[in-house]
Each structure stands twice: as structure tokens, then as C-alpha cells.
């Protein structure tokens with residue numbers, strides 16, 4: 500699975516990083532970013548949970 504964070508939509512709430520820190524982390528612009536590409540199978544469920552929880556739907560499949 501591949502995920503991206505739409506930088507224009509991310510409001511830096513931190514929820515995805517809290518939910519799945521293995522896949523999401525802050526970038527230099529203070530926004531969330533995907534740090535594992537592709538997302539390994541064993542982390543897909545947790546990454547999906549983060550995706551579903553994003554308040555602005557910034558986490559997307561390209």
C-alpha cells in the first residue's frame with residue numbers, strides 16, 4: 500500500500516503520528532508526512548486507522 504499526505508490539507512493536528520508513528524512523522528515544514536514507502540503489510544491496518552482518523556482527509560492513496 501502506498502499513502503501520501505496532501506500538504507495543503509494537513510493542519511498539523513498530529514493524530515496520524517500519534518496513531519501510527521511507524522508510518523507518519525513530522526517533516527521540516529511542520530506537516531505530517533509518510534516516512535515508509537510503501538507501507539509494509541504489517542502496518543497497513545494501523546496506517547488505515549490513521550487515514551480514517553485524519554480530520555481533513557489529507558492522507559490519501561495516490
Ligand code: SF4
Nearest residue numbers: 509510512513515553
Ligand atoms: S491526521 Fe491529517 S491533518 Fe492531522 S497531522 Fe495527520 S495528516 Fe495532518
